[in-house]
Amino acid sequence: MARIQFLLPSVSPSGGVFSVLRHADGLARLGHDVAVVSVALPDPGIRDVLPQVVAHLPIAPLAADGLSPADVQVATHFTTVPLVGQASGRLKVHFMQHLEELFAVDEPDPGSFVEAARYCFRLPLYRLANSRWLQDQYARLYGSRPTLVHNGVDAPDEGPLPAWPDDPPVVVSYAHTFRWKGTREAYRTMQLVRGALPDRDVQWHVFGQAPQIPAEPWIRRLGTVPHDALRAHYQRSHVMLSVSWAESYHVPVLEAMAAGTVVVTQPFGTEDFARDGDTAWVVPPRDIDAAARAVVRALLAGEAAARPMRERARREAAQHSWARATAQMAQALEHGLAEWHPTEPARVTERLLERLGIPPATTQ
Numbered sequence: 386m387a388r389i390q391f392l393l394p395s396v397s398p399s400g401g402v403f404s405v406l407r408h409a410d411g412l413a414r415l416g417h418d419v420a421v422v423s424v425a426l427p428d429p430g431i432r433d434v435l436p437q438v439v440a441h442l443p444i445a446p447l448a449a450d451g452l453s454p455a456d457v458q459v460a461t462h463f464t465t466v467p468l469v470g471q472a473s474g475r476l477k478v479h480f481m482q483h484l485e486e487l488f489a490v491d492e493p494d495p496g497s498f499v500e501a502a503r504y505c506f507r508l509p510l511y512r513l514a515n516s517r518w519l520q521d522q523y524a525r526l527y528g529s530r531p532t533l534v535h536n537g538v539d540a541p542d543e544g545p546l547p548a549w550p551d552d553p554p555v556v557v558s559y560a561h562t563f564r565w566k567g568t569r570e571a572y573r574t575m576q577l578v579r580g581a582l583p584d585r586d587v588q589w590h591v592f593g594q595a596p597q598i599p600a601e602p603w604i605r606r607l608g609t610v611p612h613d614a615l616r617a618h619y620q621r622s623h624v625m626l627s628v629s630w631a632e633s634y635h636v637p638v639l640e641a642m643a644a645g646t647v648v649v650t651q652p653f654g655t656e657d658f659a660r661d662g663d664t665a666w667v668v669p670p671r672d673i674d675a676a677a678r679a680v681v682r683a684l685l686a687g688e689a690a691a692r693p694m695r696e697r698a699r700r701e702a703a704q705h706s707w708a709r710a711t712a713q714m715a716q717a718l719e720h721g722l723a724e725w726h727p728t729e730p731a732r733v734t735e736r737l738l739e740r741l742g743i744p745p746a747t748t749q
Contacts, residue, residue, distance in 0.1 A: 388418045390455035392465045395425035396444055400636040401482040404536040405461045410442050411711030422447050424465065457718055463505040470508050476721045479510040481531065483633040484522045491563045511725040513717055515634040518654045532717045535657065536634045537710035541643040541699045547620040549688035553586040556680060557622035559637045560595030567628040568595050570673055574628060577677035579603065582684065590622060619644035624683050628676050643702035645695045649679040658705055664698040
């Protein structure tokens with residue numbers, strides 16, 4: 386069994402962090418010696434959101450002299466690539482959770498952010514992508530195709546679908562302060578939905594952090610919801626709405642599908658499981674009118690019309706289990722240990738650290 390070390394930039398209640406922790410936990414349960422290290426101190430709230438994973442897999446702060454030796458060193462964000470690049474290990478991995486240059490829209494210096502992200506993405510590590518969309522984007526930008534390792538979802542409930550919720554209609558969404566997460570577009574979509582259905586008193590339940598959403602009597606703020614409680618919120622909702630500008634592997638959409646909830650989403654990063662008119666309603670990114678029409682159509686269709694899509698969605702979600710994702714990860718790392726060889730000398734890593742202003746073997 387291998388010594389595998391994952392390096393996170395921080396530990397907060399986010400989909401990317403959650404997915405990395407689930408992969409690490411799964412590999413540990415397969416018998417590997419797994420460690421998780423965070424550059425920033427873990428958010429104490431992570432223990433409330435993911436108690437079962439954090440209790441089984443403690444998270445250590447990054448030491449002042451860098452990462453301890455391991456057979457496999459895994460960067461999970463472009464900012465952790467330089468530290469993994471200079472660490473001691475037989476296999477150095479960049480497990481990509483997103484095309485992070487897209488985050489630049491929320492940065493004070495977007496140009497420098499994109500430049501740093503692209504430089505880190507060029508460092509010669511063994512690359513894994515969590516979705517076909519990210520595989521395609523990396524191939525387009527850098528000319529090679531990473532190995533696909535999906536994230537996953539907890540197994541859907543067995544037996545009949547959950548009961549169709551009573552009126553008033555409820556739409557649920559994940560919200561974030563980042564603009565690219567589409568929270569403002571979701572709010573405007575819901576305004577259009579309520580305008581199109583004035584007699585239905587459509588409610589919007591929002592989990593996550595969304596100070597940019599105005600206070601309205603039809604909006605219920607759920608705040609940070611423990612992962613174990615998410616399925617119940619999805620099952621109390623008629624529709625899950627997600628209109629992020631782009632996702633890489635959109636865990637909340639897949640979780641809603643597993644719960645048997647009708648989903649309205651965009652195509653980037655959901656292609657592996659969301660098919661328009663089959664397992665979800667897929668609308669063009671940032672098209673508020675199309676998103677509103679899809680939500681209205683789903684709410685007007687009612688229980689009988691929604692049932693076939695809900696059943697197909699739940700069956701599709703069952704094909705994306707965490708057991709399958711962990712097996713993909715284990716196989717990819719085994720292949721990397723046997724086949725991967727760095728294509729450039731270690732001096733490339735040193736130049737990258739210098740360019741980013743990161744002294745070797747520090748946590749600055």
